[in-house]
Amino acid sequence: MRPTVRVSGRDRLLDAVMALSAAALGIATVFSSPPVMPSSKVMLIVNVVLAGALLLRRRAPLALLWIAAVATVVIFTVDQAAPGVLIAHGPGLDAGSTIPPITPFAAYTALAQGGRRRAAPPVALLILFAAAPWESISLHRLIPSLSQAAVFVAGPALLGMYVYARQRLLRSLIERADRAERERHLLAERARAEERARLAADMHDIVSHRVTLMVLQAGALRVTADNERIRAAAESLRTTGCQALEELHDMIGLLRATATPGEGGCRRDGETEDVNEDASDGGDGSGDDEGGRASQDRERPIPVPDVRPLIAESESVGVPIELVEEGDAGLASQVVARTAYRVVQEALTNARKHAPGAKVRVLLRHRRQWVDVSVRNTEPTCPGDAELVATGGGMGLIGLRRRVELVGGTLRNGPTSDGGYEVEASLPTWGSLGEWSEAQGAAGET
Template sequence: MNWKPSRAVLADTALAVTVGGLSAAATLNQALAQQASLSWSAWAAAAAQLAAGLALILRRRAPVLPVLLCMALCAFITPSAVPFATYAVGVHGRGRPREWAAVLLLSGLFARPWNISGPVPEVLLNTASISLVGIAPALLGMWLASRRRLLQALAERAERAEREQRLMAEQARSEERARLAGEMHDVVTHRVSLMVLRAGALRTIARDEVVREAAEELRQVGCQALEELRELVGVLRSEETFGSARTAEPVVLDLTGLVEESRAAGVEVDLATEGEPVPAPPVVGRTAYRVVQEALTNVHKHAPGARVTVRVGYAGGLLHVCVRDTGGARGAAMVAGEGGTGLSGLRQRVQLVHGSLWAGPSEEGGFEVRASLPVAPGGGAARERAAPGSTEAADGVRVSP
């Protein structure tokens, strides 16, 4: 296994080598200035300075060890690593009394009062002033450590506040969704139910066969609208309901009837399927159905005479649908994005099932609507992007529903 040292280890090693090397070199230079040749005591003092400096490698993991080593060496030399050792205790220590007792003792030994001559007050004053060289770095390290902990606590508090705000926003959205679902259920469902009941009554009392067939068709459409409306209300009320809707009995997307209706209305539609059809959750299948239905409706309204190609593909746990027309007599309002909000509402419905939708002019000069919807739990969210050269404005084309 290849071990790569961290930046902290490299920094501590560089500091230890620098302090130890410079201290040893300064000791040897001072000895050469006082005597012609280096004695064994000079080499021993240089080795002690080097050892005190190299001990700083442990200043993060065991900050007390360099202090103890410097205390032992103070009986023979004045270690240059003392300020760095005491600073390490202030920054990386745990603030224990024994750690600070070691710092105070080292600071007193660093002054070497037994080598100071003169009156007692003068000796004490000199000892105290020299001891500040060891105490001041420790206090500075303690202040920096406290500041670092304070900043970390403030950052954690800001993170926690942001997380709580996000949770509150999600809760507010859930409550708003539930409120909208309740209003939709109370108002729309009631009206559509009345429409279905009256259509059924009309089918019963009507004498004309054409009227009865129209009433029955109206009743069936109303029942289908009620079913989809109940499902949409469940999606708005909770994510759990949405999840259960996705795990319901899967179905295979069938666009044959929709294509036949468009052909009967005079639009040339080609239907092609790529890949092995995969059963999809009902909510996904109905969303794909609505995408194709909306696209064909727009062709009827805005591009009469155009030829349409509908492609359905299955790949990577996704259901891809693409509706492309040849252009026809598409009006300027459609190209400019004027009209209703059919595709905008459709995009919201696609996003509810974690899919993606793109709509805009095709390279052949017509109009194209593409959607990618997840059909399996492991399929993930659809990530189809706009075609090269397209713009976000094309993605937001507004079309009459």
């Protein structure tokens, strides 16, 4: 379907000027060919009518070119059959006398509109009749005939092709500039979305974990304290902590909602940059290191982080925990090591919130190229803190599953047969077999 052509006032004025020019050229052609006969009025009318067709050149450029070609054939045929009816001179007409004055305008318009293949037959036909090789027997007549064909048909057609190619180039450059601007905006929006996702992950992994621990410690102080003022202060601290967790949960949900991947795509909620994870795991978090040095630090393998500080924190609020390690701990990529740490951290936080009084067993099993992490708690022996439980939204395990899947691992979680709950993750120590091979090669070189 051909797109609708919008013609501006300036374009209409230009079309009118072309039509008047073609009409004037047609009138001049008729009256400049002596002798002027009464039959010349027919050719005059034909030229004026054809000139009027130029007003539609933008809407039907190819049809206008065919009209010029057909008119040329008709004029030539009539003049050959009945000399003097349309053209004043007889059988010895000039090479270009049968070419209508609209021909150069029609050839230019059709080629400038991009119809090169469909315009080729009428252009070739017009060039043939303009050159009239059947009459150019001698060289002194062939050169003017070819010149006339070049000026009236070939020249305007080539000019139209040039204009079309230039317009295409300009459109292409404008589209590229627009595309680059759109991509710049999309990249900026993606960077903002990724930053929101990182903030949400860090807030959940670090702040939420610490605040939950603070609430549990305040609850334990409320139960064990002998002084009524201390118990009241501990209860106030616990209530404030629960409110803070609820507000923190709402803020994390808002950040994750605004960081949802769009058409351009962005990092998922659970995925975080290594440098941010370094800071959350106790590093100095400095971002002023040189790029190459920071990249080398991220690629350097590290042992699986020690989870005993996490266990000590939970034991400080009365959660009995058993730590079991199987196999020899080896090195792992930093992202996998931190993911294993996050699995234990999230599972212990959930056990403290949802299973008060339960016993917890943390299992770290080190295998070749894999590390298994399992955190299992027994059935809770006392009811949980309703305010503390209400602060959760289930997003912790969702983000944790995404973390594990991003490094090529698997996460399983659910209730156990004895009424407890278990979170189990299997992580490849190097993220992928290719990463393992590269690490082995680097180890062999050192």
